Every structure is written in structure tokens, then in C-alpha cells.
Amino acid sequence: MMLPQVIVLNGCSSSGKSSLARALQERLPEQYLYFGIDQVLAALPHSDWLRMCRGEPITRTGYDWAALVRGYHFCLPGLLQAGNRLIIDNGWCERDEKRELLTELAGYTTVLVAVHCDPAIASAREAARGDRAAGLAAWESPRVHAGWEYDLDVDTGIDGAEACADVLAGRLVEARHWRAAADSLERLNLG
Numbered sequence: 001m002m003l004p005q006v007i008v009l010n011g012c013s014s015s016g017k018s019s020l021a022r023a024l025q026e027r028l029p030e031q032y033l034y035f036g037i038d039q040v041l042a043a044l045p046h047s048d049w050l051r052m053c054r055g056e057p058i059t060r061t062g063y064d065w066a067a068l069v070r071g072y073h074f075c076l077p078g079l080l081q082a083g084n085r086l087i088i089d090n091g092w093c094e095r096d097e098k099r100e101l102l103t104e105l106a107g108y109t110t111v112l113v114a115v116h117c118d119p120a121i122a123s124a125r126e127a128a129r130g131d132r133a134a135g136l137a138a139w140e141s142p143r144v145h146a147g148w149e150y151d152l153d154v155d156t157g158i159d160g161a162e163a164c165a166d167v168l169a170g171r172l173v174e175a176r177h178w179r180a181a182a183d184s185l186e187r188l189n190l191g
């Protein structure tokens, strides 16, 4: 069995990444830490985190979205260097963010997973959960998969998180070889 060091879940907001990550952790035969960008955003002053969840502007001096994303990416090699395996998630929409992520992961075996979801379903989930900015899923949906090529795909608009995790865990355990993220950087022409 050859498990990857990093499992990257990329999909729009409300596509079901964190539900999938938690279900996947329980199915994998080795420990994986789930470290999504929300873990970094949760470190914001609480009232600013709540503003972000409501889609309201944050006006506090020092707030810098790009620094939060960069900080998230820069944390990852530290966790990996210490010997942890990671499941990470975000909606990586911008080319520079994709390049930065894969650069930080370059030396680690990495599987890229597309978390697909019909935009109408993601928007309906967003409205039902009420803790995400209205319109975020619709904004991210056409952008989030542009320029990526994936190793594996799931569709959470069709299958529940548990079923998606069953399929993914099966594929991960079966595989004999995973490439380092440096290969994806080159393959996606992001380097």
C-alpha cells in the first residue's frame, strides 16, 4: 500500500469538502490530519470571522486576505516535515494560489481530488446552512476547477459524503504510486 502524503480536496464553497475530509479520515488505514484553510481563518478575531461568514467587509487594520492564504500554504510543509500526512481543502480559484500551493507541496506525494457539485445544489446548501456569504458558491463554481487536472474525482451532488469517501478511500488504498506535487506543477504549466 502506497498512500500519498497529501490529499488535496478542491471544490467550490458548500461542495462538501469538509464533510468528505472527515469521512475520509475515518476510512483511511493511516492517520491523516485534516487541515483546511478554515483552520487558519478560525484564528481571526472572532467578530471578523463572523463578518467573513456573513460576506461583510472586514475593516480592521492588518486584515489581509492574501496573507492568510499564503500563511495557510506556508504551514503545510511544516506539518509534513514533522511527519504528518494531510488532507487539505479550499476552493483554489486563482492561478497564483494554485502555483503557490503546489510549490509548497512540491517534494511531497500529492493526490489532487476534484470535489464536483452542481452549482445549483451548492448554492441551495449555502442558503440552508446560513454561515457562508451568499453567492460564494456561485462565484467559485466556474473558477475553481479551471486549469487543474485531477488524479481523482467525486461528485457530492450525486453521492453523499460517506459514499464519496468510500470510493476515494478504495482508490487511495489500491494505488501503487503517487507523484510528487512538483510533477503537477509542471503538468499544469504553473511552474
Ligand SMILES: Nc1ncnc2c1ncn2[C@@H]1O[C@H](COP(=O)(O)OP(=O)(O)OP(=O)(O)O)[C@@H](O)[C@H]1O
Pocket (backbone or CB within 6 Å): 011, 012, 013, 014, 015, 016, 017, 018, 019, 020, 038, 090, 091, 125, 126, 129, 132, 156, 157, 159, 160, 161, 162
Ligand atoms: N455529499 C453531500 N450530500 C448532501 N449534502 C452535503 C454533502 N456534503 C456536504 N453536505 C452539506 O452541505 C453543507 C456544506 O458542506 P461542507 O461544510 O462539507 O462543505 P465545504 O465544501 O467544506 O464548504 P466551505 O468551503 O464553505 O467550508 C453542509 O450543510 C453539509 O451537511
